[in-house]
Amino acid sequence: xxxxxxxxxxxxxxxxxxxxxxxxxxxxxxxxxxxxxxxxxxxxxxxxxxxxxxxxxxxxxxxxxxxxxxxxxxxxxxxxxxxxxxxxxxxxxxxxxxxxxxxxxxxxxxxxxxxxxxxxxxxxxxxxxxxxxxxxxxxxxxxxxxxxxxxxxxxxxxxxxxxxxxxxxxxxxxxxxxxxxxxxxxxxxxxxxxxxxxxxxxxxxxxxxxxxxxxxxxxxxxxxxxxxxxxxxxxxxxxxxxxxxxxxxxxxxxxxxxxxxxxxxxxxxxxxxxxxxxxxxxxxxxxxxxxxxxxxxxxxxxxxxxxxxxxxxxxxxxxxxxxxxxxxxxxxxxxxxxxxxxxxxxxxxxxxxxxxxxxxxxxxxxxxxxxxxxxxxx
Ligand SMILES: Cc1ncc(COP(=O)(O)O)c(C=O)c1O
Numbered sequence: 001x002x003x004x005x006x007x008x009x010x011x012x013x014x015x016x017x018x019x020x021x022x023x024x025x026x027x028x029x030x031x032x033x034x035x036x037x038x039x040x041x042x043x044x045x046x047x048x049x050x051x052x053x054x055x056x057x058x059x060x061x062x063x064x065x066x067x068x069x070x071x072x073x074x075x076x077x078x079x080x081x082x083x084x085x086x087x088x089x090x091x092x093x094x095x096x097x098x099x100x101x102x103x104x105x106x107x108x109x110x111x112x113x114x115x116x117x118x119x120x121x122x123x124x125x126x127x128x129x130x131x132x133x134x135x136x137x138x139x140x141x142x143x144x145x146x147x148x149x150x151x152x153x154x155x156x157x158x159x160x161x162x163x164x165x166x167x168x169x170x171x172x173x174x175x176x177x178x179x180x181x182x183x184x185x186x187x188x189x190x191x192x193x194x195x196x197x198x199x200x201x202x203x204x205x206x207x208x209x210x211x212x213x214x215x216x217x218x219x220x221x222x223x224x225x226x227x228x229x230x231x232x233x234x235x236x237x238x239x240x241x242x243x244x245x246x247x248x249x250x251x252x253x254x255x256x257x258x259x260x261x262x263x264x265x266x267x268x269x270x271x272x273x274x275x276x277x278x279x280x281x282x283x284x285x286x287x288x289x290x291x292x293x294x295x296x297x298x299x300x301x302x303x304x305x306x307x308x309x310x311x312x313x314x315x316x317x318x319x320x321x322x323x324x325x326x327x328x329x330x331x332x333x334x335x336x337x338x339x340x341x342x343x344x345x346x347x348x349x350x351x352x353x354x355x356x357x358x359x360x361x362x363x364x365x366x367x368x369x370x371x372x373x374x375x376x377x378x
């Protein structure tokens with residue numbers, strides 16, 4: 001088989017994208033211009049939210065949501081550990097407590113049963129409880145189950161849909177199930193702005209505060225040196241907004257291509273547990289394609305398989321490492337054994353190369369070598 005080089009991800013950038021960005025460059029208006037507004041309007045309409053506030057990253061979007069909700073050191077954020085570290089870190093930015101919830105092993109999203117156990121325990125503390133509901137790898141969480149818990153225990157839902165732009169749960173776009181939601185546009189995402197993110201909400205107060213806080217605490221209409229709040233520079237520049245606007249116009253086509261790529265993997269991979277899309281998902285917007293090696297695979301065996309793939313020019317990765325075992329969280333007392341499902345799943349997951357324009361040949365090359373690696377090492 002001819003040797004290929006297959007990256008983990010690769011953004012789709014068209015001539016039209018380039019033209020938009022060059023036009024902005026030539027316009028001389030590189031920040032706080034018309035494309036920011038255009039992009040925000042398009043995102044809001046696409047996901048079905050009243051407001052969208054574009055910012056410099058998905059992390060910034062999550063942080064601003066917590067700030068706008070006045071999340072503080074008195075509050076608790078429940079968050080899965082099987083996620084990107086930023087989902088949890090934003091609570092530490094504000095010195096709040098982080099409590100990790102275990103996942104269910106099929107979709108790898110948070111487990112509502114485990115969540116209920118935590119909510120029951122936390123109810124006794126009398127603290128305000130927030131849930132960071134992550135739609136992992138693009139797969140929506142089970143919203144009916146979460147809403148049932150919300151009626152029983154009172155908590156505030158923030159949706160981390162950073163990986164899930166376009167996915168739908170029972171016909172409704174993710175990002176709109178909590179008080180506010182966030183999307184991210186790093187180049188491995190469905191659409192990219194280089195770096196960037198956006199928060200969406202129906203709540204006017206959150207939108208207004210987020211707009212002020214991303215812009216050094218300047219309220220709408222305030223002068224350049226009038227700062228009503230202690231804010232940040234979390235602005236999205238015009239080049240990024242223009243690129244995002246150009247990309248989101250073809251989001252349906254991008255989602256469809258990624259869907260076809262996922263289906264091709266599903267039909268050609270052997271010896272692994274394939275990603276499952278639940279019936280309640282009326283639209284799946286694939287972020288990454290993560291397989292699970294067979295139960296019983298050790299971390300060492302998984303890493304050997306990844307190394308072998310890397311040697312063949314295939315950029316496969318371990319995805320995710322549990323957040324609760326990262327140093328800042330270990331220092332807060334988290335350790336092995338506290339989240340058994342997360343820890344067991346995290347040691348045998350592998351993200352395969354996956355992007356909008358991945359070719360059949362590249363996918364067959366990955367499938368061939370993954371099969372070989374499993375035959376060698378398992
Ligand atoms: C689940 C999740 N949350 C938050 C983020 C943070 O987004 P960003 O890297 O744009 O700050 C990401 C990005 O990878 C993510 O996957």
